[in-house]
Amino acid sequence: MLFPTLNFGLFFLVVFALAWALPARPGARKLVLVLASYAFYAAWDWRFMALLGLSSLVNWLGGRWVGDPRLAARRQAVLALVVALDLGILGVFKYFNFFMESLGLLLAPLGLARDLPFLALVLPVGISFFTFHGISYVVDLARGDLKQPAGLIDMLLYISFFPQLVAGPIVRAAHFLPQLDRPVDPDRIAATRAFLLILGGLFKKVIVANYLATEIVDEAFRDPSRLGTVDLLVGVYGYAFQIYCDFSAYTDIAIGLAALLGYRFPQNFDQPYRAESLRAFWRRWHISLSTWLRDYLYIPLGGSDAGWRRYRNLALTMLLGGLWHGAAWTFVIWGAMHGLWLAAEHALGRAEPKGWRRALAILATFHFVCLTWIFFRAADLGRALDYLQGLARPAAPELVTPLVLLLLGLMALGQFLPRDRVERVESAALRLPLLAQGALLGLTLVAIDAMGPEGVAPFIYFQF
């Protein structure tokens, strides 16, 4: 059930009505949201509902032990066991065949690769996200960021809450669970802001991401060896904005939906392509993942206090961040490139460029990120290298159209709009009564649907 579909719209209207019919009965409300979230997940693949439940149960039980003062002496051991179980589930579904394949390649020259086992597994949608939620819960408890273990229903809801279930943002246990302890206020719904986030998200996904994909990106990456400089350069710019629009659309809609139900999610994107360094980029791109990796991996590894080992920690964190996106060497290379560049930036110091130097730094950072996107998007390493070679091939452009240039121009401009742009539009919208805002919402939804292509492609981050 994709967000930009009528099926989801109808589903959400029912959930909204049920949830707000029960604000005075928090237990019943949470149960309704859990059932709705499992129904939402079942619409993808009902077989994995048990896996979602199992993951929640493992972390809930682990949390009870981690949070039990009588077991303080064994806290670290229990924590390690629960995190290992979380990563084990993720590893089996996501990485088992990748490691077997890589092992096979390694052993092939010795003639030993014939009998390696492979599993015919389907990757459960959202597994990387709900695994990180589970780890966040037990680690937050162990660190004392979360004061007490959650009840079972709260835990089930935290892991499965449908707006963020399949593609984030990664919501920390210490940020979300306390919201479930307080009753929601039926007179304080951030409706106008939520409508704007949802509409903005739908525009970015249905129009920008979909058309960039079908007009240029898919074709450019399918067979880069037959295209030349202009098509491939605009193709990778197209992918940079396609993935930004696709993913930030999902999280904007998720934040808006959660707000309509009375909950707050963290911001996940902040105009990332205006970053003047890769460090700044990671403070603006998939913020919930980059801060998660910082707090749950980089700092436990020793962070930046570890002398020269900070560079190793950075490279390792980004390498694993790359692998988190997918079980393929292209993602490993993507992570390694980010890790090495970040390490170089740390080594060179923290000078903030001003004026034209800042403009150059923004351009350089954007182009480095685009270079890494080639590995991220390419189907395999061979095609990534073809793409790089093709960038130097003179040929008349075939794929660049006015629509592609218009969408790229609009999105590039959007990166440099004021940071409070949503608040400004909200102030203007608030001059209308909420009923008129609703009518405008309906009209805009119709207009977006009219402009969109037939059908909607799944969000890119569903595969992770």
Next chain:
Amino acid sequence: MARHRYDPREVTTGAAAASRREVASALAAATLVALLFGSPALLAWAEDLPVGPLGDTLLELAVRWHDMMQAIGLDRPYEAIRRAFRALQGWR
């Protein structure tokens, strides 16, 4: 190394508040407007439903609804936007 205090920015901070009654009315208005002006989308959705008693009934209702909206011209803005965007898409 000192841990960062996790206090994420939220894009809903400082947002204007509305009551559930107001929000429900706004969503009802949005649904009504979308039904009136989006009958081509509704028809396309119904055509994709699985064949069966429910799907067939919904398709029949969607066809009738779309015919009514067509008769009073409410489908025209949708079709005009679609045509304009397709023209932009086809521009080379």
